[in-house]
Amino acid sequence: MTDGNIISIEGIARRYPAPGGKGKSTTIFENLWLGVRRGEFVCTIGHSGCGKTTVLNILAGLDAPSEGTVIVDGQAIDGPSLDRAVIFQSHALLPWLSVQGNVAFAVRSRWPDWSAARIEEQARRFIALVGLAGSERKRPAELSGGMKQRVGIARALSIEPKILLMDEPFSALDALTRGTLQDEARRICMETGQTTYMITHDIDEAIYLADRIVLMTNGPGARVAEIVENPLPRDRARTDLYRHPSYYPLRNHLIEFLVTRSRTLRDAPADGWDPRHPPVVRPGAHPELVPGEPSLHSVPNALSA
Amino acid sequence: MNVSLNVRAAVLSVGILVLFLAAWYAATTGSGPVAPMDPEYAKLMGLTATQGKSAMPGPLDVAATLWGHLRDPFYVRGTNDVGLGIQLGHSVLRVAGGYLLAVLVAVPGGFLIGMSPLMSRALDPFIQVMKPISPLAWMPLALYTIKDSGKSAIFVIFICSLWPMLINTAFGVANTRKEWLNVARTLEVGTLRRAFLVILPAAAPTILTGMRISIGIAWLVIVAAEMLVGGTGIGYFVWNEWNNLSITNVITAILVIGLVGMILDQALARVARLVTFPE
Numbered sequence: 001m002t003d004g005n006i007i008s009i010e011g012i013a014r015r016y017p018a019p020g021g022k023g024k025s026t027t028i029f030e031n032l033w034l035g036v037r038r039g040e041f042v043c044t045i046g047h048s049g050c051g052k053t054t055v056l057n058i059l060a061g062l063d064a065p066s067e068g069t070v071i072v073d074g075q076a077i078d079g080p081s082l083d084r085a086v087i088f089q090s091h092a093l094l095p096w097l098s099v100q101g102n103v104a105f106a107v108r109s110r111w112p113d114w115s116a117a118r119i120e121e122q123a124r125r126f127i128a129l130v131g132l133a134g135s136e137r138k139r140p141a142e143l144s145g146g147m148k149q150r151v152g153i154a155r156a157l158s159i160e161p162k163i164l165l166m167d168e169p170f171s172a173l174d175a176l177t178r179g180t181l182q183d184e185a186r187r188i189c190m191e192t193g194q195t196t197y198m199i200t201h202d203i204d205e206a207i208y209l210a211d212r213i214v215l216m217t218n219g220p221g222a223r224v225a226e227i228v229e230n231p232l233p234r235d236r237a238r239t240d241l242y243r244h245p246s247y248y249p250l251r252n253h254l255i256e257f258l259v260t261r262s263r264t265l266r267d268a269p270a271d272g273w274d275p276r277h278p279p280v281v282r283p284g285a286h287p288e289l290v291p292g293e294p295s296l297h298s299v300p301n302a303l304s305a
Numbered sequence: 306m307n308v309s310l311n312v313r314a315a316v317l318s319v320g321i322l323v324l325f326l327a328a329w330y331a332a333t334t335g336s337g338p339v340a341p342m343d344p345e346y347a348k349l350m351g352l353t354a355t356q357g358k359s360a361m362p363g364p365l366d367v368a369a370t371l372w373g374h375l376r377d378p379f380y381v382r383g384t385n386d387v388g389l390g391i392q393l394g395h396s397v398l399r400v401a402g403g404y405l406l407a408v409l410v411a412v413p414g415g416f417l418i419g420m421s422p423l424m425s426r427a428l429d430p431f432i433q434v435m436k437p438i439s440p441l442a443w444m445p446l447a448l449y450t451i452k453d454s455g456k457s458a459i460f461v462i463f464i465c466s467l468w469p470m471l472i473n474t475a476f477g478v479a480n481t482r483k484e485w486l487n488v489a490r491t492l493e494v495g496t497l498r499r500a501f502l503v504i505l506p507a508a509a510p511t512i513l514t515g516m517r518i519s520i521g522i523a524w525l526v527i528v529a530a531e532m533l534v535g536g537t538g539i540g541y542f543v544w545n546e547w548n549n550l551s552i553t554n555v556i557t558a559i560l561v562i563g564l565v566g567m568i569l570d571q572a573l574a575r576v577a578r579l580v581t582f583p584e
Binding site (some may be wrong): 081082084085086094095140 | 482484485487488490491492493494498502503506507509580582583584
């Protein structure tokens with residue numbers, strides 16, 4: 001893998017023993033290679049059961065691969081680390097602590113030597129960053145789902161991790177809240193140059209947030225079918241995404257993958273598919289797809305399911 | 306009708322009480338048959354035989370006795386004649402001693418069992434065998450080894466308070482939500498910090514449930530234990546008054562035992578509310 005990668009997943013596999021310990025074990029995925037560059041936002045898309053959460057848990061150090069290693073910042077990982085913060089799908093706030101207490105708990109874990117005042121200040125800063133200034137004393141039970149997840153984000157960011165890992169962080173929220181939080185997440189990650197690895201099954205979320213989108217086929221026996229480079233400009237805004245000529249080709253490409261190719265590519269990978277170097281595609285950016293020349297891909301919604 | 310549920314419940318409670326007292330009063334005032342007897346002999350007989358008074362005390366007798374005890378709860382007029390407050394004090398102190406010892410053993414022990422699947426399985430058969438043993442069955446063994454009736458009673462309280470707390474603590478610790486433990490893991494929280502700042506608060510409501518069950522059992526058992534060991538305590542008082550054939554005092558003691566038990570339970574319920582977290 002190239003040196004520019006802060007995360008390098010090298011040939012990992014995850015197998016679960018058959019029930020009762022007899023018979024063949026189930027391979028969720030094997031020989032999985034993936035690199036994430038510093039400052040990059042990578043989304044993984046795939047159906048349930050393709051092992052994307054397992055990959056994230058391995059990155060977080062909460063799960064261990066059956067084979068292979070993951071190298072983060074030049075070192076093979078060995079369990080969880082404060083360098084890799086996780087935003088959990090279920091926010092996972094400690095309900096007996098206040099908002100301030102939850103964030104301060106993380107800050108104190110990161111810098112045990114800091115004075116109480118400094119810890120409080122750091123926690124306050126990140127609570128304000130996610131727009132929750134004034135709610136420091138509230139308990140998680142007094143917050144809405146979106147606000148809870150904001151606290152989860154503040155807690156993860158407050159330890160200033162090298163890598164932010166997000167496990168479908170917005171999937172439990174209503175559409176409006178989800179949109180706002182995606183905006184916030186994007187703003188914060190852009191501002192801080194945060195390296196982020198996120199899993200989702202929401203195509204629009206991936207299009208809006210990701211620099212690169214990793215497509216995983218169905219499991220068991222899942223593989224990285226291809227890596228999609230996001231052709232949209234980095235300074236994209238949610239409101240006019242759809243006006244970009246590459247938007248629909250990209251969206252259709254992803255939908256088509258989830259609808260059919262996530263299944264077919266598991267059973268029979270494409271010709272010349274190399275697990276170490278899965279094909280990189282850039283939908284909508286092909287020469288034949290320049291705006292003005294009609295083609296299947298440039299017709300909006302041609303393939304949308 | 307817009308009267309709040311609390312008011313209606315209170316009215317109903319008072320109604321039930323009045324009804325019960327009236328029934329009790331009516332049942333104990335009726336005069337039974339009076340046999341003609343020699344006045345000299347009648348002096349030796351109780352009112353039941355001479356005036357047909359019910360053998361069971363009525364609510365007014367009990368109220369008068371209770372008032373007498375409440376007016377002077379701490380008198381000492383000899384080894385077998387001390388105030389109800391002193392007797393209760395002995396019982397409460399014994400319960401407190403045995404119970405606190407049990408907390409000291411059960412909470413750390415429960416943590417160990419809850420955190421270690423190995424210990425959980427290894428200790429499970431012992432707990433399963435020990436738990437159903439009536440605490441009073443330990444009494445002879447305690448008296449034989451400790452050779453002190455007061456301390457034996459404390460030991461019996463200890464052994465009966467132990468199991469609910471131990472089992473609940475272990476259960477609460479073992480069922481700490483995986484996501485909270487994962488938060489602690491990703492934050493590289495050390496073992497002690499995790500135990501005190503994540504697992505303990507997470508398990509606290511379950512631990513307090515165990516403690517509440519235990520204090521209830523301890524208060525049940527102390528009466529029986531004191532009947533056996535004798536000397537002091539509310540249980541001894543009940544048995545002593547039975548031997549005196551003072552049913553009035555027995556009923557008074559029953560009432561007081563219930564009230565103290567309720568206070569103990571409510572005190573722990575209040576503590577439980579402090580550590581309960583809304584989700």
